[in-house]
Every structure is written in structure tokens, then in C-alpha cells.
Amino acid sequence: MNFKILILSGILILTGTRISFAVQAKKENPEITLISVYDNYQVDPELKTAWGFATIIKTPQELILFDTGGNSEILLSNMEKLDIDPSSIKKVVISHIHGDHLGGLEGFLERNSNVTVFIPNSFPQSIKNMIIQNGAEFVEISAPRKISDSIYTTGELYGPPKEQSLIIDSKKGLVVITGCAHPGIVTIVKRAKELMKKDKVYLVLGGFHHPPLSCVKEFKELGVEKVAPSHCTGDLVREAFGKEYKENFIEYGVGKMIEIK
Ligand SMILES: [Zn+2]
Ligand SMILES: [Zn+2]
Incomplete structure (x- = not known):
């Protein structure tokens, strides 16, 4: 009798273990998802395009909005079509002062003021006042620092104007x-590697500001695995990246979603 119970409980334990393994396997969500919500390049024809840039970074913990495009109506309309609730965003990072990145901020804050806005330290008082008047708070960035789990800012780097970029320390690089x-x-990618003391660059994404064509070769030398140039990169440079990177070139534009697993 006792022996039977022993065997039975053994089977139950084994079955239980198997079930928990199955649950674990199912749970394999992406580590990071990047979603373009504003760009002059289009991937999803249902969404609106305009000159500017905004991307959502989704981590297992939170949603971060990086830049806001130039127009909040376009930004919010694209987010709605992508089923992203503005109030689910708790952090906004603004790369630099130009209107095609900052212009959508005020309208976004009118919809959701329960956010912390990470702005370059060099921003004028008028922008800081606008953030406060809309009921949000801001953090001024000059040096590199952590923004979220595994997400860092490069700190202000001089352009002109001064600009911050984001670095995600993902399992892939x-x-x-x-x-x-x-x-x-190229300066930004080099800086990111130095700051993180890591050599593997899995992906570089965003506006590349029409660099010389030689930057494609420099990217290869820097060991950049994948590229997703958009916004102000320029068609010629974008095409050159496409030719060189082939399947590792990601056509980025509004509506594009990249999962990093
Ligand atoms: Zn721009
Ligand atoms: Zn700019």
C-alpha cells in the first residue's frame, strides 16, 4: 500500500515537473520589442508618415517612448492604430531639440502626463517649463546613465545640437x-561600445543623418551585425546599407516591429 502511494506520488511529481517545463517554454517572450510609431519611411500603409522620428521600446518591465515626431496628432493616431495605449508609457526620452523629434511631446503629455521625460541638459528653460506645466516631470541628462533595466543613454554628445542616443544591453549584443x-x-556606435565595455553590436537603428557612404564599411569594421537606418539617413546611404547587409538590413519605417529574443 505505502509502496503504491510512493509510486503514485513519484508519477505526480514527474508529471508536475513536465507541466512546469511546458509553461516555461511557452513563456519565451521577446526580451525587447522596438516599434516605429513615427517616421518619414513607411512600412505599414495604414499608418501616417511625416518627417520625424519616434520609436517605442517595449521591455518586460515597461514601455519607453524615444522621441515624439513632429506632430502629436500623427503620433497618437499611429499609436492608436497599433493598439498602444499612451497611458501605458511611463518614460519618454527626447534625443535632441529639433522639432521633428520634440514637436509631438506637448500633445502627448496632454494625453498622458504621468511620465518622466529624459531631456538633454542643454534644453532651454521654456521646454522644461512646458513639461512641468503639463503635469509631467523631467530628468536632465548630461552624462551617460541608466534609464531602465538594460537601457542606457549615451549622455549628451555634441552635434550641433547636443544629442543623446539609447543603448540596450541585450543578450544578442x-x-x-x-x-x-x-x-x-559612427562616433555614437564607437561611444556605445566604449561606455558598455562590450564589442558585440547586434543592431543600430534610427536616423543616421545622411553620413558619407564610407560609413557602411566602418559599420562592418565595427562589427555591427544588423542595421535599420531610417528617418534622416538618406536614400543613397540606405540603399548602400541594403546592398552590403542583405538579410541583415531591416527596412525600418512607421509600423515596423522588431523583436529581439
Ligand atoms: Zn530628425
Ligand atoms: Zn535633428
Whole structure:
């Protein structure tokens, strides 16, 4: 009798273990998802395009909005079509002062003021006042620092104007996200590697600010695995990246979603 119970409980334990393994396997969500919500390049024809840049970074913990495009109506309309609730965003990072990255901020804050806005330290008082008047708070960025779990800012780098970029320390390698890359896209990638003391760059995404064509070769030398140039990169440079990177070139534009697993 006792022996039977022993066997039975053994089977139950084994079955239980198997079930928990199955649950674990199912839970394999992406580590990071990047979603373009504003760009002059289009991927999803249902969404609106306009000159500017905004990307949502979704981590297992939170949603971060990086830049806001130039127009909040377009930004909010695209987010709605992508089923992203503005109030689910708790952090906003603004790369630099140009209107095609900052212009959508006030309208966004009118919809959701329960956010912390990470702005370059060099921003004028008028922008800081606008953030406060809309009921949000801001953090001024000059030096590199952590923004969220595994997400860092490069700190202000000089362009002109001064600009911050984001670095995600993913399991696949570093992911660098730039607004306009006024300090120079190659300079930013090099800085990201130095700051994180890591050599593997998995992906560089965003506006590359029409760099010289030689930057494609420099990216290869820097060991950049994948590229997703958009916004102000320029068609010629974008095509050159496409030719060189082939399946590792990601056509980024409004509506595009990239999962990093
Ligand atoms: Zn700019
Ligand atoms: Zn721009």
C-alpha cells in the first residue's frame, strides 16, 4: 500500500515537473520589442508618415517612448492604430531639440502626463517649463546613465545640437538607437561600445543623418551585425546599407516591429 502511494506520488511529481517545463517554454517572450510609431519611411500603409522620428521600446518591465515626431496628432493616431495605449508609457526620452523629434511631446503629455521625460541638459528653460506645466516631470541628462533595466543613454554628445542616443544591453549584443545622429553615427556606435565595455553590436537603428557612404564599411569594421537606418539617413546611404547587409538590413519605417529574443 505505502509502496503504491510512493509510486503514485513519484508519477505526480514527474508529471508536475513536465507541466512546469511546458509553461516555461511557452513563456519565451521577446526580451525587447522596438516599434516605429513615427517616421518619414513607411512600412505599414495604414499608418501616417511625416518627417520625424519616434520609436517605442517595449521591455518586460515597461514601455519607453524615444522621441515624439513632429506632430502629436500623427503620433497618437499611429499609436492608436497599433493598439498602444499612451497611458501605458511611463518614460519618454527626447534625443535632441529639433522639432521633428520634440514637436509631438506637448500633445502627448496632454494625453498622458504621468511620465518622466529624459531631456538633454542643454534644453532651454521654456521646454522644461512646458513639461512641468503639463503635469509631467523631467530628468536632465548630461552624462551617460541608466534609464531602465538594460537601457542606457549615451549622455549628451555634441552635434550641433547636443544629442543623446539609447543603448540596450541585450543578450544578442548592444542595440543602439539614434534620433538624428547629429554627433555622427559612427562616433555614437564607437561611444556605445566604449561606455558598455562590450564589442558585440547586434543592431543600430534610427536616423543616421545622411553620413558619407564610407560609413557602411566602418559599420562592418565595427562589427555591427544588423542595421535599420531610417528617418534622416538618406536614400543613397540606405540603399548602400541594403546592398552590403542583405538579410541583415531591416527596412525600418512607421509600423515596423522588431523583436529581439
Ligand atoms: Zn535633428
Ligand atoms: Zn530628425
